[in-house]
Amino acid sequence: MGICQRTSCKRQTTLAILYVMRSLISRIDRRLAFGIGVIAVSAVLFTGAMASIFIALSKDGADLPNEGSIEQIIGDSAQLGTPEATPQAVPLPPPPTRIAIPRLYIDAPVITMGLHAERSPQVPDRPDQVAWYNFSFLPGQANNAVFSGHVDWQTRSGQPIAGVFYRLRELEIGDLITITQDGGSELRYRVTGNVATAYDDPNIVRAMGPTSKDAVTLITCGGTWVIDRRDDLGGNYSHRVVVRAERVIEALSEIEGNAQESVLGLR
Numbered sequence: 001m002g003i004c005q006r007t008s009c010k011r012q013t014t015l016a017i018l019y020v021m022r023s024l025i026s027r028i029d030r031r032l033a034f035g036i037g038v039i040a041v042s043a044v045l046f047t048g049a050m051a052s053i054f055i056a057l058s059k060d061g062a063d064l065p066n067e068g069s070i071e072q073i074i075g076d077s078a079q080l081g082t083p084e085a086t087p088q089a090v091p092l093p094p095p096p097t098r099i100a101i102p103r104l105y106i107d108a109p110v111i112t113m114g115l116h117a118e119r120s121p122q123v124p125d126r127p128d129q130v131a132w133y134n135f136s137f138l139p140g141q142a143n144n145a146v147f148s149g150h151v152d153w154q155t156r157s158g159q160p161i162a163g164v165f166y167r168l169r170e171l172e173i174g175d176l177i178t179i180t181q182d183g184g185s186e187l188r189y190r191v192t193g194n195v196a197t198a199y200d201d202p203n204i205v206r207a208m209g210p211t212s213k214d215a216v217t218l219i220t221c222g223g224t225w226v227i228d229r230r231d232d233l234g235g236n237y238s239h240r241v242v243v244r245a246e247r248v249i250e251a252l253s254e255i256e257g258n259a260q261e262s263v264l265g266l267r
Contacts, residue, residue, distance in 0.1 A: 063169055063170075063222075064169060064196035064222055064223060064239060064241070065169045065170075065171070065194040065195055065196055065222075065241060065243075066194075066195065066196070067171070067172055067173050067191070067193055067194035067195065068173065068192070068193035068194065068195055068244075069193070069195055070195050070197045070201070070203045070207065070242065071203075072193055073192075073193045073195065073203075073207050073217075073242060073244045074203050074206040074207050076211050076212055076213060076215070076244075077206055077207075077209050077210065077211055077212075092138055092141065093138050093139065093140035093141055093181060094138075094181040094182035094183050094185070095110075095112060095132070095138060095181065095182050096110045096132050096138070096139050096145070096147075096179050096180065096181055096182075097109065097110055097180050097181065097182050098110055098179075098180040099130050099147065099177065099178070099179055099180070100177070100178040100180070101171070101175070101176075101177050101178075102176060102178075103170075103171070103175050103176075104167045104168070104170060104171065106164060106165075106167070108128055108129065108130050108149070108164045109128070109129055109130070110129075110130050110131070110132050110147070110179075111124060111129050111130070111131055111132070112131075112132055112134050113131040113132070113133060113134070114133065114134050114135060115135060121133060121148065123148065123150065124148075124149065124150065126153075127150050127152070127153030127161060127162075127163040127164060128163075128164050129149070129164065130147050130148070130149040130164055130165070131147060131148050131149065132145065132146070132147050133146045133147070133148070133208070136208060136217075137210070139179045139181065139187050139216060140179075140181065140187050140214065140247075141214070142213075142214045143210055143211055143214065143215070144208070144209065144210055144211040144215050144216070144217055145179075145215070145216045145217070146208045146216075146217045146219070147216060147217070147218050147219070148165075148218070148219045148220060149163060149164040149165035149168075149218070149220055150163030150164060150165060150220065150221075151163050151165055151166050151168070151220045151221040151222060151237070151241075152166060152221075163220070165218065165220035165241075168194075168218060168220050168241050168243060169194070169196070169222055169241050171191050171194045171243055172191065172194065173191050173192060173193065173194070174190060174191060175190070175191040176188055176189070176190055176191075176248070177189045177190075177191065177216060177218075177245050179216065187247065188247070188248040189215070189216050189245035189246060189247055189248060190245055190246060190248050191243060191244070191245045192215075192244050192245060192246050193242075193243070193244040194241070194242075194243045194244075195241075195242055196222050196223065196239045196240065196241050196242070197239060197240060197242065198238065198239060198240075199221075199223075199236055199237060199238060199239060199240050201240070204219070204240050204242065207219075207242050207244070213246050213247070214246065214247035214249075215244060215245060215246050215247065216244075216245050217242065217243065217244055217245075218242075218243040218245075219240055219241065219242055219243075220240070220241050221236075221237035221239070221240060221241070222237060222238075222239040222240065222241040223237050223238035223239030224237065224238040224239075225237055225238075226238050
């Protein structure tokens with residue numbers, strides 16, 4: 001009788017231990033499953049965020065601008081040797097320090113850059129910077145000042161983010177661009193063209209040349225990402241977005257005259 005009772009107690013104890021263990025394992029499984037689920041959902045959301053910019057820019061011809069034509073932009077180019085293409089013997093304006101495009105909510109620092117040893121234009125080392133090229137003219141020098149900026153950027157973690165000129169393709173004729181010079185003076189330009197052309201189109205170089213008017217030219221990438229293992233960056237975008245804007249000259253004498261007439265009560 002005692003043996004049976006002891007055996008019965010052992011069985012009950014064993015069953016109790018098994019029940020407790022199964023309950024703990026069940027809880028652990030639920031928590032583990034919940035954790036795996038959270039990680040999976042986070043991974044999906046993260047992947048979607050990473051892919052959104054790439055997808056937006058990887059559709060050939062997607063959202064490429066068509067405000068005018070590249071022929072119209074380069075039609076204002078001045079021939080080398082003409083007075084428009086030759087810097088005049090006047091004090092140079094101060095260098096640019098910032099560029100602002102109000103409609104696109106762009107307000108970015110400007111850095112001075114030039115050419116690589118192989119004569120290709122340098123590009124900024126940060127996604128939020130805009131380069132002014134010192135082989136072009138200074139803003140306010142009554143010629144063509146050339147700027148460039150990244151359309152997107154890949155972080156160290158491999159995540160793509162928008163570059164400073166990501167929305168440049170949205171500019172329309174008539175939009176304003178403000179260049180701030182060293183010292184705080186501002187120059188305003190009005191967009192006269194915004195087009196996309198093949199990345200190897202020689203007209204891009206012509207668009208960076210001298211002009212007969214005080215203008216700025218903004219350049220960034222667009223179109224489809226084309227993989228090229230021979231390229232140091234692993235590929236290239238199929239197009240370049242080229243924006244041309246001309247200086248807005250306010251008639252200061254007219255403004256001053258109107259102000260003086262208002263003070264004298266003549267108006």
